[in-house]
Amino acid sequence: MKGLRIGLCGVFAFSVFAHGVVEVWSQSILEIAAAVLLVIWAWLAYREGGAVIHWSPLNWPIFGLFVIGAAQLAFGGTVYAYLTRVELLKLTAYIIIFFLTAQAFRSRADLSRLAWFLLLLGFAVSLFGIIQHFTSGEKIYWVRSLPFGGDFFGPYVNRNHFAGFVELVAPVGLALMVFRGLRRDLFPMAGLLTIVPLGALILSGSRGGIVSFAFEVCVLALLARSRRAAEGPRLVALGVVGLAAVALIAWIGADKAIERFSTVKPGEVSMSRRWSMARGGLHIFLAHPVKGTGLGTVIAAYPQFETAYDGKVVDHVHNDYVEVLADTGALGGICGLAFLWILFRDARKNFWAEQGHFSRALHAGAITAVSGLLLHSFVDFNLHIPSNALLFLLQAYLATSPPLPSEAGPSGQRRRTQVGVPTEVAG
Numbered sequence: 462m463k464g465l466r467i468g469l470c471g472v473f474a475f476s477v478f479a480h481g482v483v484e485v486w487s488q489s490i491l492e493i494a495a496a497v498l499l500v501i502w503a504w505l506a507y508r509e510g511g512a513v514i515h516w517s518p519l520n521w522p523i524f525g526l527f528v529i530g531a532a533q534l535a536f537g538g539t540v541y542a543y544l545t546r547v548e549l550l551k552l553t554a555y556i557i558i559f560f561l562t563a564q565a566f567r568s569r570a571d572l573s574r575l576a577w578f579l580l581l582l583g584f585a586v587s588l589f590g591i592i593q594h595f596t597s598g599e600k601i602y603w604v605r606s607l608p609f610g611g612d613f614f615g616p617y618v619n620r621n622h623f624a625g626f627v628e629l630v631a632p633v634g635l636a637l638m639v640f641r642g643l644r645r646d647l648f649p650m651a652g653l654l655t656i657v658p659l660g661a662l663i664l665s666g667s668r669g670g671i672v673s674f675a676f677e678v679c680v681l682a683l684l685a686r687s688r689r690a691a692e693g694p695r696l697v698a699l700g701v702v703g704l705a706a707v708a709l710i711a712w713i714g715a716d717k718a719i720e721r722f723s724t725v726k727p728g729e730v731s732m733s734r735r736w737s738m739a740r741g742g743l744h745i746f747l748a749h750p751v752k753g754t755g756l757g758t759v760i761a762a763y764p765q766f767e768t769a770y771d772g773k774v775v776d777h778v779h780n781d782y783v784e785v786l787a788d789t790g791a792l793g794g795i796c797g798l799a800f801l802w803i804l805f806r807d808a809r810k811n812f813w814a815e816q817g818h819f820s821r822a823l824h825a826g827a828i829t830a831v832s833g834l835l836l837h838s839f840v841d842f843n844l845h846i847p848s849n850a851l852l853f854l855l856q857a858y859l860a861t862s863p864p865l866p867s868e869a870g871p872s873g874q875r876r877r878t879q880v881g882v883p884t885e886v887a888g
Contacts, residue, residue, distance in 0.1 A: 462502075462505060462564070462565050464501060464505075465498060465501055465502055465505065465561060465564070465565045466565045466566065466571060466574075466575075468494070468497075468498045468501065469498065469558065469561060469562060469565055469566075470575070470578050471494075472491065472494050472495070472498070472558060472851070473578075473582070473848075473851060473852065473855065474582055475487075475490070475491070475494070476491060476847055476848035476851055477582065477586055477616060477626060477848045477852075478586070478616050479616070479848075480601070480616055480617065480618055481616070481617050481618070481622055481846040481847060481848040481849065482846075482847035482848050483618065483846060483847070488547075488550075488551060488847065491551075491554050491847060492550055492551070492553070492554045494554075495553070495554040495557040495558050496554075496557070498557070498558070498561055499557050499561065502561055502564060502565075514564070515563045515564055515567065516563070517559070517560075517563050517858060517861060518803045518807065518861070519559070519800060519803055519804060519854075519857055519858070519861060520556070520559070520560065521799070521803075522796040522797070522799040522800035522803065523552075523555070523556055523559065523796075523800065523854075524556065525792075525795075525796040525799070526552065526756070526789065526793055526796050526797075527549065527552050527553065527556060529752070529756070529789045529792050529793055529796070530545055530548060530549045530552065530755075530756035530757075530789070531549060532752075533545055533752060533753075533755045533756060533789075534546060534549065534755075534756075538752050538755065539754065539755025539756065539758055540754045540755050540758050540761055540762050541755060541758045541761040541762075542755075544755065544756075544757045544758045544760070544761060545755045545756045545757055545758060547757060548756040548757030548788075549756060551847060552756070554847075555847075555850060555851065555854060558851060558854070559854045559855075559858065562854070562855060562858050563858055563862075566858075566862075567862075569819065569820075569865050572819075572823060572859075572862075572865070573819065575859075576633055576637065576642075576823060576826075579630045579633045580630070580633055580634050580651065580654040580655070581654065582630060583626075583627065583630035583631060583633075583634075583654065583655075583657075583658040584653075584654040584657050584658060586615050586616065586623075586626065586658075587615065587627065587657045587658040587660070587661035587662075588657055588661075589615055589616070590614050590615030590616075590623060590661045590664075590665070591657070591660065591661050591664060593614075593615065594614065594664060601613050601616065601618070602616070614661075614664075614665040614667075615661070615665075617846075620665040620666065620667050620670075621667045621669055621670060621837075621841050621843070622841075622843055622846050622849060623661075623662075623665050623667070623670075624662055624665055624667035624669065624670020624671070624673070624674075624837070625670065625834055625837055625841065625843035625846070625849045626848065626849055626852065627658045627659070627661065627662040627670065627674070628662075628670060628673055628674055628677060628830060628833040628834050628837060629830045629833075629834060629849065629852040629853060629856055630658060630830075630852070631655055631658045631659055631662070631674070631677075632677055632681060632825075632826040632827075632829035632830045632833070633823075633826045633830070634651045634652070634654055634655030634826075635655060635678075635681055635826065635829070636681060636822045636823070636825040636826030636829060637651055637819075637822045637826065638651055638652065638655075639681060639685050639822070639825070640685065640688075640818055640821050640822035640825055641818045641822070642818050642819040642821070642822025642823065643819070643822075659674070662674060669837050669840045669841055670837065672836075672837075673833045673834070673836045673837040674833060676832070676833055676836050677829045677830070677832065677833035680828065680829045680832045680833070681825060681826075681829045684812070684825045684828065684829070685825070688812075688813075688821070730779060732840070733769075734769065735779040735780070735840055737768045737769040738763075738768075738775055738778040738779050738780070739778055739779065739780040739783050740768050741763055741766045741767055741768045741775070741778060742759065742763070742766075742778035742780060742783035742784055742786070742787045743783055743786070743787075744766040744768070745759070745762050745763065745766050745787035746783070746786040746787050746790065748766070749787075749790055750790055750791055751790045751791055751792065752789065752790045752792055753786065753787055753788045753789040753790035753792075753793060754787060754788065755788065756788050756789060757788060758788060759775070759776070759777060759778060759784055759787055759788060760774065760775065760776040760777075762787070763775045763778070777842040777845055778842070779840060779841055779842055780838070780839060780840065780841075780842070781838035781839075781841075781842055781843070781844040781845065782797070782838060782839065784842065784845065785797050801835075803861070804831065804857055804860065804861060807860070807861035808824065808827070808828050808831075808860035808861055811824050811860070811861060811862065811863065811864050812824045812825060812828060812860075814864040815864070815866070816864035816865055816866060816867065817865055817866060817867030818867070819865070820864050820865035820866075820867075821864075823859055823862075824859070824860060824862075824864070826856075826859075827856040827857070827858075827859035827860035828860050830853075830856040831853060831856050831857055831860060834849070834853055
């Protein structure tokens with residue numbers, strides 16, 4: 462399964478660096494990659510024989526959304542069949558990758574590598590975003606202009622979606638430090654890999670992102686306090702990392718960070734406009750309360766329900782919850798509620814289960830990450846950006862994954878996995 466794990470990590474990284482996979486070429490690559498990885502897994506399972514399929518309960522509500530979209534397409538229940546077909550293809554890729562993630566990442570060593578992969582990915586993307594912010598002018602990757610406008614940061618066309626990315630990866634490092642999920646000699650490295658993304662988040666000036674991350678800090682602190690798992694110096698790690706991120710911003714240019722946070726740039730969506738779009742989305746739902754207008758069809762259905770016309774095309778209503786209701790009606794809303802209920806039910810059970818420090822840190826970080834993005838989803842559409850949707854599903858899997866027992870031996874000494882990957886401190 463090593464090749465499958467490498468392929469999955471490659472898909473996660475590609476989806477982020479390819480502008481979040483919001484263009485036809487990158488969506489096609491994502492869908493093809495998902496199909497290829499599924500074939501590879503099937504071949505490996507056949508070759509090994511007797512392979513056990515690990516089925517997450519979260520698959521059911523996700524598959525329910527797929528069934529709703531397929532029924533809309535089959536029975537003419539969508540206002541724009543092409544858009545629903547495109548959305549179904551993306552949803553199929555999500556389902557495949559989520560399923561394969563549950564098959565590939567099961568052992569302590571594999572989950573440890575995955576945690577470090579997320580830390581390194583967050584650091585690399587954030588460092589790139591900071592450098593690009595001060596050197597690229599108005600072009601992504603120093604070469605790509607934005608013909609239709611945008612407010613980019615890093616590889617993302619919208620800085621709020623970059624903020625969503627940080628919300629999904631930064632809690633991993635914080636949780637590992639707070640819950641003693643790594644060796645003490647690795648603490649500075651984890652701190653550095655976490656500080657840079659937080660500095661980039663503040664520099665991006667995403668109001669929703671900064672508020673959501675503050676909420677994540679509160680969630681993580683409550684989790685630590687509830688378990689009494691973090692000693693004073695470990696809880697102080699939250700404050701130390703936060704102060705270091707602020708110091709980083711002060712060093713690289715606090716005035717520009719404050720300017721981005723305190724002003725609304727031309728073309729940026731104001732809060733009043735977001736509420737207006739959300740009301741329009743609710744009007745769509747009220748007009749089609751049972752099955753919605755069709756998966757992915759907000760851009761086609763919205764104009765006749767517009768509440769504050771500004772001459773711009775509305776492709777998303779900047780509220781993931783309202784958009785699910787508009788697209789799929791009450792049926793989709795039930796699937797969404799089922800997903801959230803299963804997610805937090807299993808996450809709570811697994812967090813409180815008896816397990817090692819690394820395992821508890823992994824669950825705490827995942828719970829924190831999904832909580833922050835779900836809050837951000839009230840004012841944005843991160844879950845409709847494929848890269849962030851995939852990372853959200855990854856964190857949802859980690860939050861609900863089975864707890865791992867401590868690796869501590871009878872003497873209580875630290876141990877490593879056979880491949881030498883640092884995993885936890887016994888205690």
